[in-house]
Amino acid sequence: MALSTGHVASQLRHLIYYHLDNNLVRNALFLAGRLHAYEPRSFEAQYLLSLCHLHNGEVKAAMECSQGSGSRGLHVGSAYVYAQACLDLGKYVDGITALERSKSLWASKNHWNKHSETSRQHLPDAAAVYCLLGKLWQAHKDLHKAVDCYVDSLKLNPFMWDAFLGLCSTGVNVRVPNIYQLSPELLSVISASPDDLDSVPGHFPPAEGPFSSQSTGYPGHPGHPGGDPFMVPAARGEIDSTYGSSALWEKFNGSSVSVASVAAPVIHEGMETPSGQSSSSEEFRIANGVTEPESAWEPPLAPARKNRTIQSMSLDQTGQAPPKMRSTGIRPRPRTRTELDEPPFASADREPPPAPRFGDRKRTVSGQVAHPLPPQPTEPGAPQRRSVRLFNQIKPTTSKLSSSTLTGRDGREVKKVRSAHAKGRPATTSTVGRVVSGNRKPMESSDHDSKEPRATSIPATSGVPPLPRHAERSKELEALNWLLGLFSKLASGHSALSRYRCPEAVQHFNSLSQGQRETPWVLSQLGRAHFEQALYGDAAKYFARVQTMAPSRVEDMEIYSTVLWHLKNDVELAYLAHQLLEADRLSPQAWCAIGNSFSHQRDHDQALKCFKRATMLDPEFAYAFTLQGHEYVANEEYDKALDAYRHGINAENRHYNAWYGLGTVYDKMGKLDFAEQHFRNAATINPTNAVLICCIGLVLEKMDDPKNALLHYERACTLAPHSVLARFRKARVMMKLHDFKFALAELKVLKDMAPDEANVHYLLGKLYKILHDKANAIKHFTTALNLDPKAAPFIKDAMESLDDDEMEDDDIA
Incomplete structure (x- = not known):
């Protein structure tokens, strides 16, 4: 027999996906090499080889393997891998071109809600490709x-979180409720037309609208181009005869049944089709969760059957087991036309007849005599019975439905039926010459030797009403609504934080349930929100909980190191740097923490080395460039600081810290116009930062514009009522504007907020000196001298000139 090329390639693909799913990337890479050698011109083989290279971290090899079909847009998987490699290697235009050329292959695909434990879609859909395109364009x-x-x-796909993060990073105003709602697009994916399912059993029509697929069949179907990669494509006739994917049958039957082995039911000539059975269309509908009103669909009528004689029920010597009944469906079966002539049961709760014994008459399922015979003498009160042994003398008329004699093995079968009588009657195949009714309790099948797999319906629990079809869909919609609500809260918090509306972000994150709130990502977001408000103590508490909960987490830990730097907690800062280095010594966050530790010890040269190491590990890590610029400013190397800040802005245009650094350098260089411009750029990105507003006011104050400076200081005090710097500068400008009364009120509040600040007491002494209150002036000058002995020359000069009425503008730097 000739070797089947398609089956060999299918087995190799099966093995590759098996190893990829089990994270055995090297094994998958080896097998992908064998598949590519077996089919060197196959686009699928090129895609799998490049995918394995990408998973193994070999980006350049992935780009080389996928370039042939990916760069030309001939295969959507290869184009996707090629674009991912281009994103990592900085060849953004090439990746964009590849995805645009393959747009006809992925534009109509949507795999949302089509992945499960037993089925997968191995090629990207439109949502994933659009997300990658967004990253390339950004x-x-x-x-x-x-x-x-x-x-x-x-x-x-509203759950494409990467796309939402990218959208927030661009700085656009995102209306989160419009994204996370139960839109018609989502409903069109999870719903299907009942009419289409009734017309073609086993056919899942593509949804209309933007999610419609160009292929036919259910996405998990063997004939579907984006179906299960583990299944060998079947011929057209095999596809038409199946009911759906193997995943659906496993969910329906509770066992693994191959799709190819489940064929359409064969109806022999003269065989009765029990009307209690579910048709193939109904079985597919149950398997797919398609719901509809009860009156909108009726099961098909049973085909006409021939009159049967008693010979068709006889037992012969062939040794075949009698046919068994199939189990009843989930709900009671509507009666068919053939049953309308039968007498109805008196009650559904009546006690079932006793199990058949040797010598009993053959009866129907309803308990009536199958064929009237001459009366036989029986025991008083016993039901009319006839021994089944009499049937052995009757020659069967057909071999297909003949049953075996009651040999030793069949005797055991009878005992099984007798013992299982209380459990219910079997319902696996059609019965001959019997009246089938849904009011009877189903019997347990004793046919354990059946060779053909039979599709069985889900047994209904006795005494429990059947679950309506719409109940399952309502549960799915309820779960989807809950997920959309959760994502809406998370997205609202992150969107507010990305626009630096920190109190609003904290409110959204605190509205989460305790289980969702006590996660590393949410706690990190809360820490960042408090850090942006200069609430370093609260931020440190959140980051410490993150560090305790996930010691190996490095994301956002560079912010935690800066928080500890501001709190002057050198011990915790050194411990954090050591822990991050142990977790991942190749992460830029670890080297930022080490650099901050050296910076706190005023070892700026070592700190610069660490920050440069962080930028080498990740050239797009903007925060490391900003910290590097701060160290250059501390060393008064302003030209190098300007270069570092500019690199940070190039890496991330909305990194306001780098804009602030540029303004600081220009301020120190005396270029006040440039300083004001860069401070305003930073404030445009982060309009709620009081420090940036104070910096603008300081530049305006230096440019002899105290009134505009006062407006900025008042705004800063409104944004940060506990900011000592904003109130101090506000009081100083008020003194320049000769508004001594309000200046004194501000300084009194400031003295209570920062009682150990020498500058506050020095400014109070100067104000009391102007107000000719020498006693309070000497008191606050003396306090300032005790708090800051290094400023003794300035303070002594002010004390010696108490008798002068001139106002001094000098203050302690």
Whole structure:
């Protein structure tokens, strides 16, 4: 027999996906090499080989393997891997071109809600490709096209979190409730037309609208191009004869049944088809969870059957077991036309007849005599019975439905039926010459030697009403609504934080349930929100909980190191740096923490080395460039600081810290116009940061514009009522504007907020000196001298000039 090329390739693909799913990437890579050698011109083989290289971290090899079919857009998987490699290697235009060329292959695909434990879609759909396109456009600095791609991705799949994060990073105003709602697009994916399912059993029509697929069949179907990669494509006739994917049959039957082995039921000539059975269309509907009103669909009528004689029920010597009944469906069966002539049961709760014994008459399921015979003498009160042994003398008329004699093995079968009588009657195959009714309790099948797999319905629990079809769908919609609500809260919090509306972000995150709130990601977001408000103590508490909960987490830990730097907690900072280095010595966050530790010890040269190491590990890590610029400013190397800040802005245009650093350098260089411009750029990105507003006011104050400076200081005090710096500068400008009464009120509040600040007492002494209150002036000058002995020359000069009425503008730096 000739070797089947398709089956060999299918087995290799099966093995590759098996090893990829079990994270055995090297094994998958080896097998992908064998598949590519076996089918060197196959696009699927090129895709799998490049995919394995990408999973193994070999980005350049992945790009080389997928370039042939991916760069030309001939295979959507290869184009996707090629674009991912281009994103990592900085060849953004090449990746964008590859995805655009393959757009006809993925634009109509949507695999949302089509992945499960038993089925998968191994090729990317439109939502995933749009998300990758958005990343490529954003890296290419075309934010408008990036936003469009992110929006398209979220329209198709609102749970594409990467697309939402990318959308927030562009700085656009996101209306979160419009994204996370039960839209018609989502409903079109999870619902299907009942009419289509009735017309073609086993055929899952593509949904209309933007999610419609160009292929036929259910996505898990063997004939579907994006179906289960583990299944060998079947011929057209085999596809038409099956009911769906193997995953559906496993969910329906509770066991693994091959799709190819489940064929359409064969009806022999003259065989009765029990009307209690579910048709193939109904079985597919149950397996797929398709619901509809009860009156909208009726099971098909049973085919006409021939009159049977008693010979068709006889037992012969062939040794075949009698046919067994199939179990009843979930709900009571509507009566068919053939049953309308039969007498109805008196009651559904009546006691079932006793199990058949040797010598009993053959009866129907309803308990009536199958064929009237001459009366036989029986025991008083006993039901009319006839021994089944009499049937042995009757020659069967057909061999297909003949049953075996009651040999030793069949005797055991009878005992099984007798013992299982209380459990219910079997319902696996059609019965001959019997009246089938849904009011009877189903019997347990004793046919354990059946060779053909039979599709069985889900047994209904006695005494429990059947579950309506719409109940399952309502549960799915309820779960989907809950997930959309959860994502809406998470997205609202992150969106507010990305726009630096920190109190709003904290409110959204605190509205989460305790289980969702006490997770590393949410706690990190809360820590960042408090850090942006300069509430370093609260931020440290959240980050400490993250560190305790997930010691190996490195994301956002560079912010935690800066929080500890501001709190001057050198012990915790050194411990954090050591722990991050142990977790991942190749992460830029670890080297930022080490650099902050050296910076706190005023070892700026070692800190610069650490920050440069972080930028080498990740050239797009903007925060490391900003910290590097701060160290250059501390060393008064302003030119190098400008370069570092500019690299940070190039890595992330919305990194306001780098804009703030540029403004600081220009301020120190005396270029006040440039300083004001860069401070305003930073404040545009982060309009709620009181420090940035104070910096603008300081530059305006230096430019002899105290009135505008006072407006900025008042705004800063409104944004941060506990900011000592904002109130101090506000009081100083009020003194320049000769508004001594309000200045004194501000300084009194400030003295209570920062009683150990020498500058506050020095400014109070100067104000009391202007107000000719020498006693209070000497008191506060003396306090300032005790708090800061290094400023003794300035304080002594002020004390010696108490008799002068001139106002001094000098203060302690």
